[in-house]
Structure formats: C-alpha cells, structure tokens
Amino acid sequence: MAILVEEDTKVLVQGITGSFGGRHAELSLDYGTQIVAGVTPGKGGQTFEHGEYKVPVFDTVEQAVRETGATVSAVFVPPAFAGDAILESADVGVDLVVAITEGIPVRDMMKVRAAMTGSGVRLVGPNCPGIVTPGRSEDSQGGCRIGIAPGYIHKRGRVGIVSRSGTLTYEAVWQTTQRGYGQSTCVGIGGDPINGTTHLDALRLFNDDEETEAIIMIGEIGGAAEEEAAAWASEHCNKPVAAFIAGATAPPGRRMGHAGAIISGGKGTAQAKKEALRAAGITVAETPAQIGSALMEATGWE
Amino acid sequence: MRRFRAARLMNIHEYQAKILFDQFSVPSPRGMVAGTSEEAAAAAAGLGGDRVVVKAQVHAGGRGKGTFKNGFQGGVHLVSPGEVAGIAGRMIGEVLVTKQTGEEGKLVRKVMVGEAVDVRHEYYLAILMDRAACCPVIVASTEGGMDIEEVAEKNPGKILREHVHPLMGLQPYEVRKVTVGLGFKGDEARQFGKLLGNLYRLFLECDCSMVEINPLVGTTDGRILALDAKFNFDDNALYRHPEIVEFRDVEEEDPLEVEASRHSLNYIGLDGNIACLVNGAGLAMATMDIIKHHGGEPANFLDVGGGASQEQVAAAFKIILSDKAVKGILVNIFGGIMDCDVIANGVVAACKEVGLPIPLVVRLEGNNVAAGKATLTASGLNIIAADDLADAAEKAVAAISD
Numbered sequence: 001m002a003i004l005v006e007e008d009t010k011v012l013v014q015g016i017t018g019s020f021g022g023r024h025a026e027l028s029l030d031y032g033t034q035i036v037a038g039v040t041p042g043k044g045g046q047t048f049e050h051g052e053y054k055v056p057v058f059d060t061v062e063q064a065v066r067e068t069g070a071t072v073s074a075v076f077v078p079p080a081f082a083g084d085a086i087l088e089s090a091d092v093g094v095d096l097v098v099a100i101t102e103g104i105p106v107r108d109m110m111k112v113r114a115a116m117t118g119s120g121v122r123l124v125g126p127n128c129p130g131i132v133t134p135g136r137s138e139d140s141q142g143g144c145r146i147g148i149a150p151g152y153i154h155k156r157g158r159v160g161i162v163s164r165s166g167t168l169t170y171e172a173v174w175q176t177t178q179r180g181y182g183q184s185t186c187v188g189i190g191g192d193p194i195n196g197t198t199h200l201d202a203l204r205l206f207n208d209d210e211e212t213e214a215i216i217m218i219g220e221i222g223g224a225a226e227e228e229a230a231a232w233a234s235e236h237c238n239k240p241v242a243a244f245i246a247g248a249t250a251p252p253g254r255r256m257g258h259a260g261a262i263i264s265g266g267k268g269t270a271q272a273k274k275e276a277l278r279a280a281g282i283t284v285a286e287t288p289a290q291i292g293s294a295l296m297e298a299t300g301w302e
Numbered sequence: 303m304r305r306f307r308a309a310r311l312m313n314i315h316e317y318q319a320k321i322l323f324d325q326f327s328v329p330s331p332r333g334m335v336a337g338t339s340e341e342a343a344a345a346a347a348g349l350g351g352d353r354v355v356v357k358a359q360v361h362a363g364g365r366g367k368g369t370f371k372n373g374f375q376g377g378v379h380l381v382s383p384g385e386v387a388g389i390a391g392r393m394i395g396e397v398l399v400t401k402q403t404g405e406e407g408k409l410v411r412k413v414m415v416g417e418a419v420d421v422r423h424e425y426y427l428a429i430l431m432d433r434a435a436c437c438p439v440i441v442a443s444t445e446g447g448m449d450i451e452e453v454a455e456k457n458p459g460k461i462l463r464e465h466v467h468p469l470m471g472l473q474p475y476e477v478r479k480v481t482v483g484l485g486f487k488g489d490e491a492r493q494f495g496k497l498l499g500n501l502y503r504l505f506l507e508c509d510c511s512m513v514e515i516n517p518l519v520g521t522t523d524g525r526i527l528a529l530d531a532k533f534n535f536d537d538n539a540l541y542r543h544p545e546i547v548e549f550r551d552v553e554e555e556d557p558l559e560v561e562a563s564r565h566s567l568n569y570i571g572l573d574g575n576i577a578c579l580v581n582g583a584g585l586a587m588a589t590m591d592i593i594k595h596h597g598g599e600p601a602n603f604l605d606v607g608g609g610a611s612q613e614q615v616a617a618a619f620k621i622i623l624s625d626k627a628v629k630g631i632l633v634n635i636f637g638g639i640m641d642c643d644v645i646a647n648g649v650v651a652a653c654k655e656v657g658l659p660i661p662l663v664v665r666l667e668g669n670n671v672a673a674g675k676a677t678l679t680a681s682g683l684n685i686i687a688a689d690d691l692a693d694a695a696e697k698a699v700a701a702i703s704d
Binding site: 079080103104105106107108110111113114115129148149150153163164165166167168169170171174191193194218220221222223224244246247248249250251254255256257258259260261270286287288289290 | 583591
C-alpha cells in the first residue's frame with residue numbers, strides 16, 4: 001500500500017500539449033507511470049507521442065475519463081486558466097486533482113476550494129511538486145509519478161513524506177533513499193496560502209497506511225498548518241514523526257518565494273512552529289542536512 | 303536593518319490609493335498630488351478652506367514623526383494654503399527618515415495636498431485574505447489610529463471579525479453587524495454601510511491581499527472618510543491588473559531586487575555577508591538557515607527557480623556580486639529536473655565575465671551532477687566543492703573567516 005496513488009493508478013494530464021506539461025508527461029511515462037490521457041481544449045483527437053507511448057488527447061476531462069478510466073488528474077495549465085481546469089476535473093468526479101501550476105491568483109483558489117468543499121474530490125496543490133509513490137524496480141522505476149519530482153532519487157520503502165516545498169522534499173527523499181529506508185509516498189502540498197490537502201490531511205493518511213512506518217513533515221514559515229498537524233499528531237498519530245521547518249532566518253514581512261511563506265504580525269515564525277512540534281513529541285531537525293538523522297532519532301532505526 | 307523596510311508585496315503610494323478609492327466610491331478627503339512647490343500651491347488653492355494637509359509620498363509609515371536629512375521635522379504638516387509652497391519645497395527632493403525607512407531614508411518625489419478634516423473619532427477597518435479560513439475577513443475596531451496588533455493584544459474585545467463566504471460574497475446582514483459593532487447610527491450608519499460594500503468590491507476586483515484603512519474617521523461635520531490606507535496586492539493576480547502594475551514605483555524598491563525581478567529571479571537582500579544561490583524557495587530558505595546554524599550570516603534569499611537558464615544564473619551571480627557586503631558565495635543546487643551542468647555553465651560564464659573576487663562554495667546534487675562537477679573543475683576557477691549541504695555551509699563560513 002501507499003497513499004493517494006498506486007503503481008497502477010491511471011493518470012490524465014491537463015495541459016499535456018504545453019511544453020511544461022508535455023516534458024513532465026514524458027518523464028512520468030519514462031518512469032513507468034500510467035499516463036493514459038491528455039486534455040487540451042481544441043486539441044481533441046490528437047495523439048501525444050513519446051517513444052513507444054501514444055497518449056490520446058481529448059477536448060474535455062469528461063471525455064478523457066469516460067474513454068480511459070483515469071482517476072487522477074494532473075494540472076499543468078497556465079495560472080490564468082488553472083482554477084477552471086481544477087474545477088473541470090472536480091466536476092467530473094475524479095478521485096484526486098494534483099495542481100502543479102505555480103502562480104494561480106489567490107481569489108481564484110479561494111473560490112475553487114469553496115466549490116470543492118463536500119465534493120469528495122481531493123485536491124493536492126497548487127504550486128506543488130506533486131506526488132510520487134515509488135516503484136519497486138531499479139531507481140524506483142515503475143512507480144506513479146505525478147508532477148515534477150525527479151523519479152530516480154526515490155526508493156520504495158517505509159517513510160511517508162509531506163512537504164510544502166519542492167527541492168526541500170527532494171533533499172528529504174534523497175537522505176531517506178541513501179540510508180536505505182525508502183518512501184511509501186511523497187506528497188508535495190505546495191507553497192501557496194490557500195491549498196487543498198494540508199499537512200494534517202497527509203498525516204492522517206500516512207497514519208492509516210500500513211506500509212508507512214514513519215513520517216517526515218517539512219514545513220516553512222507562515223500560517224499555522226504545521227501547528228495544527230502537530231496538535232493532531234500528539235493525540236492521534238501512532239507513528240514516529242520527524243520534521244524540519246524552513247525560514248528561521250527569514251525577516252518578518254518579507255515573502256520568501258512562496259506566496260504562503262511570510263511572517264506577519266509576529267505569527268508563523270519558524271521558532272514558534274518548532275516549539276509547537278517539539279511539544280507534540282515530534283523530532284525536529286535543526287538544519288535540512290539533519291532530516292535523515294532526526295528520522296533515525298525519532299524511530300530508533302539504524 | 304539594512305533593507306527590511308518595504309514589504310515584498312507590491313506597495314502603492316497614498317495618492318494612488320486615493321485614485322482607487324475614488325474609482326470605487328470609497329470616500330476619502332479631497333486631495334491632489336504635486337511634484338513641485340508650484341503644483342502644491344495650486345492644489346491648495348484649488349481645495350479652498352483655511353487649512354490643508356501636506357504629506358510626503360513615500361512607501362513607509364511613521365511619516366508624521368519622521369525627520370528630513372536637511373533637518374526639517376515631520377513628513378506631514380497641517381498649514382494654511384499660503385504656507386504650502388514653502389513646506390512642499392522643503393520636502394520634495396529631500397530624504398525623509400522614519401522608523402520604517404532605516405537610517406538611509408527615502409527620497410520624497412511627490413507630496414499630497416489634501417483637505418484638512420476635523421476628526422470626531424478614529425476607527426480601524428481592514429479586509430484581508432484569511433488563509434486559515436480560506437476566505438476574506440473584515441477586521442474592524444472603534445480603536446483606530448493606533449497599531450492594531452497592539453489593540454488586539456491589550457484589548458481583544460475591541461476587535462470585530464466578520465468572515466465573508468467566498469462564493470456568496472458580502473451579505474447585507476454582515477454589513478449591519480459591523481456597522482452596529484462600530485456604533486454607527488443614522489446617516490453615519492448609512493454612509494458606513496455603503497463604504498464597506500464598496501471597499502469589499504474594491505478588495506475583490508483589484509485582487510488585494512489586504513486593504514487597511516487606519517484611521518477611518520468620523521468627522522465633526524458628519525462624514526465617514528478613509529484618512530490613510532495601506533494596500534497589498536496578490537502578485538499572482540497582477541497580470542490581470544495592468545492599471546495597478548502602472549502604480550509600481552521601482553524608485554521605492556531595492557535596486558538589486560528590481561534587477562532580479564527583470565530576470566524572473568526571486569531575490570531578497572539581507573544583512574549578512576554569505577550570498578546564496580539556490581533552486582527552490584524552500585531550499586533557499588533552508589540554505590539561509592544552515593548558514594546561520596554554522597555561525598555565518600546569509601546576505602540574501604535567492605531562488606533561481608526550477609527551470610533556470612544559463613543566462614539567469616549569470617544574472618543572479620552579477621546581482622550577488624554587486625552587493626558590496628558579500629564576502630563569500632554558496633551555491634546550493636538540488637538538480638531534480640534541472641540539469642546540474644546548466645547551473646555549472648552559468649556559474650562559470652558569470653565568473654569569467656565579472657571575475658570571482660571572493661570564495662565560492664558549490665554544492666551540486668542530482669541530475670547530471672558528474673558533468674556539472676566536471677565543468678566546474680575544468681574551468682580552472684577557484685571553486686570550493688562541497689559534498690553535502692552541511693559540508694557546504696561549513697566551508698562557506700570557514701572561507702570568509704580566513
């Protein structure tokens with residue numbers, strides 16, 4: 001088991017004919033992911049070709065799902081149209097929408113989130129690296145890679161990873177791969193102030209997943225999502241959790257790259273988050289280089 | 303604190319806020335902007351009355367208590383129309399230092415000449431995006447004119463919060479709750495209700511992340527006016543607001559940050575002396591943290607993004623090197639999808655163009671890393687290679703201590 005996606009999950013890509021979406025669809029196909037359909041309005045009937053792979057392109061998500069049975073949509077649509085694309089997939093009723101697009105206006109996401117409430121469709125992102133459930137072959141080939149993460153750094157194993165940031169996730173993945181622990185699933189939830197799946201949601205899923213034996217949670221300054229997750233974990237989570245919070249040196253009032261990463265009104269500082277996490281029994285790494293060793297401390301693994 | 307003054311989110315001037323208020327029928331005192339003493343005097347004459355307010359236009363708070371570098375006290379003055387030209391002349395072209403500008407101050411290019419109003423009471427009114435609730439929230443208080451954080455701390459009962467449903471929008475009953483909560487009655491209640499509705503429309507239509515009126519005033523002649531305002535806009539939505547982008551005043555921003563934004567680089571200058579160049583915002587923040595952890599001080603936040611070109615890396619290098627406080631550079635790249643060799647070529651090209659006068663530590667990991675390392679070695683440049691993140695931070699701190 002893993003969470004959210006398995007090796008055989010069928011994935012459609014919204015924006016597959018764009019350069020960004022197309023390049024990552026190719027990398028996912030190379031990784032062995034079941035990319036079964038593409039959607040680009042006006043390009044229905046075309047075929048997205050990559051080596052031996054031939055992926056049909058549809059005008060609408062509804063057609064793509066009907067024809068191919070895709071259950072997950074990856075959104076690579078430009079920011080101005082991404083909110084609409086997410087809603088289209090939610091309307092069809094896929095299980096999961098993974099929005100990779102960076103730069104979606106907050107007002108759009110606010111409406112999208114409100115519209116999806118109660119729909120039963122899960123959203124991951126936007127502005128996120130996506131989800132990887134590693135495969136079991138060499139270099140983790142054969143896994144389900146949705147998004148932009150490098151596949152080869154993964155290794156199928158026992159650690160669940162949830163993070164707001166892309167490259168920092170890779171850092172944690174790499175450290176757990178090098179130590180031989182591997183990952184059950186890695187979820188990038190994105191750096192925007194309004195997103196779908198939260199740290200808390202991911203912790204719940206990992207806690208219920210048999211394959212996941214320990215969890216790494218990577219957060220950053222701004223908001224209170226990490227604190228909420230920690231409060232839940234102290235009561236309900238029966239697996240060891242290690243964490244890192246980025247932004248201890250970030251000055252207040254300055255947006256650190258991610259729209260969500262801003263300390264305002266003295267709230268959301270790295271120090272306050274680390275303290276909340278430690279109070280909840282989570283092992284907190286002081287530096288990103290120590291994520292792996294914090295995990296060893298939390299689990300007692302060698 | 304060298305450069306922490308302006309918020310990263312785009313700021314606008316007071317006179318530009320007034321343009322938006324006028325456009326959305328949010329009442330504010332009458333006023334005009336002036337770039338010379340003569341224009342200021344003409345504006346005062348146009349306003350009439352026996353008193354007017356002259357305000358320096360800079361992106362910083364604390365103007366009233368500020369001091370000009372020429373010795374002139376105060377960036378806000380209440381004067382007779384006859385005095386306006388003289389006062390404006392001592393502000394325009396001069397540098398104003400306030401508690402928010404840092405000691406280098408800000409050059410005043412324009413002043414706003416406004417109607418003087420007799421204030422009966424000062425209120426606070428703001429609308430902002432509440433990320434936890436995922437919807438806009440109206441924040442209001444009868445305790446205006448002061449720091450709202452302080453009110454929230456000392457007198458939390460004095461702060462009203464009203465969340466607005468993202469899809470339903472502002473409802474009449476919500477307006478009534480805030481109106482009653484602030485104690486407005488009769489004609490003032492009617493004026494305030496209209497103002498709040500218009501302000502909400504402005505907030506949404508202009509894609510603000512925050513609009514804060516402090517103070518909102520009730521005047522002795524029975525008007526409700528927005529006396530001073532602060533706007534923040536959602537950067538992601540600026541593409542659909544060319545009229546707001548026009549308001550951007552790059553003269554108010556850090557020149558290095560302006561240069562970085564021209565190359566689509568995410569750069570924020572800080573106080574330290576170890577510059578960093580990183581791919582990804584989270585890793586960039588974490589790199590700053592680990593430098594500090596090993597006893598150094600980061601000179602900047604710099605995220606070259608996930609798909610940086612050789613040109614962008616070269617531009618980033620030039621920006622870093624133009625900060626004279628920088629004594630060493632740490633490049634930290636986890637090339638997931640990004641090719642490490644592209645980064646290496648960018649670094650080499652930049653160093654060959656601008657020279658490498660200070661120590662450079664490079665940590666490369668990931669995609670095509672062997673080729674990247676080979677490119678750096680073959681360049682003949684004096685580059686210190688690091689094995690991992692901790693090693694990189696230690697070497698960078700050690701390099702500037704030598």
